[in-house]
Amino acid sequence: MTKKILLFIFGFSFILSCKNEPSTPENTQPVIPVESNQLTGGLKDLKSQALDESDMFGRVNQSLGVLQKEFQVSSQTNSDMGKMTVFVDEKFTVLMRNEKDGKVFDTKVNLKNLNPENGSFRLIPNVELNDLPGFAISVIEGKEGVERSKDGEIIAKNERELQIFMATRQNIETVVPAFVQALNVVHGKN
Numbered sequence: 001m002t003k004k005i006l007l008f009i010f011g012f013s014f015i016l017s018c019k020n021e022p023s024t025p026e027n028t029q030p031v032i033p034v035e036s037n038q039l040t041g042g043l044k045d046l047k048s049q050a051l052d053e054s055d056m057f058g059r060v061n062q063s064l065g066v067l068q069k070e071f072q073v074s075s076q077t078n079s080d081m082g083k084m085t086v087f088v089d090e091k092f093t094v095l096m097r098n099e100k101d102g103k104v105f106d107t108k109v110n111l112k113n114l115n116p117e118n119g120s121f122r123l124i125p126n127v128e129l130n131d132l133p134g135f136a137i138s139v140i141e142g143k144e145g146v147e148r149s150k151d152g153e154i155i156a157k158n159e160r161e162l163q164i165f166m167a168t169r170q171n172i173e174t175v176v177p178a179f180v181q182a183l184n185v186v187h188g189k190n
Contacts, residue, residue, distance in 0.1 A: 030087050032065050057090055059185045060111065064088055066178035067164075071096075074167035078132070081167060092186050096164075106149045109162050113143035116183040121176070124163065133172050134165035137179070 053059075064086055071084035082100025092111040097104060114120070115138045124134035138161045139145045145158035164179075166172050184190035 030068075030085060032061070032068070056185055057088075057092075060092060060182045061088060063178045063182035063185070064094065067175050070166055070171045070175045074171050077171075078167035081132075104151055107146060107162070108149075109139070109146045110144065111183060111186040113139050113145070114162060114183055115140045116180070116187045116189060121180070123172070124165070126169070132165040132167065133169045134163055135172055135176055135179075136161045136163045137183075 068084075068086045071081075071086065075081045075084055080100075082098045082105075085097045085099075087095040087097070094109055094111055096107045098106075120138040122136050124136055125131075126133040139159075145160050146156070146162045147154060148156040148159065164172075164175070166175065181190065
């Protein structure tokens with residue numbers, strides 16, 4: 001039953017995404033946000049939603065679902081953020097799209113290129129009044145870095161860390177463990 005619902009959501013999302021919206025890279029799928037009841041259900045609920053250990057893509061997609069959910073919450077809290085959408089492909093390339101004021105800002109990186117080791121993460125403080133809190137993850141030395149573009153035109157290539165900002169520190173605190181989980185899966189640590 002859950003598979004049918006997910007297939008329907010994917011199909012419906014695909015149809016909606018084709019309507020006059022910027023194209024996404026080939027073979028990417030939108031990440032489905034994790035609902036809060038998925039995180040707080042009983043043992044029986046958790047077992048029914050458990051993914052096979054060998055389903056790396058499914059496990060990464062599920063972890064990034066927390067990122068998508070918190071982006072949605074952030075956009076509702078802070079209307080200046082724009083509409084945020086997360087996509088991932090089978091090679092674990094993640095595309096984070098921000099649509100704001102008629103412009104499209106993309107951030108793209110392969111999770112395999114991000115450093116999962118201790119010390120590679122840092123919190124970005126929101127010091128000034130209008131600053132957003134965030135976190136950053138460094139890129140592994142010698143690997144291709146983060147690419148950012150605006151309306152399809154590359155504005156930064158091979159940046160050495162991925163930075164993610166959200167409306168509140170609580171959003172960041174929710175996302176970081178899920179993002180670490182995704183990196184651990186991709187790097188075979190979990």
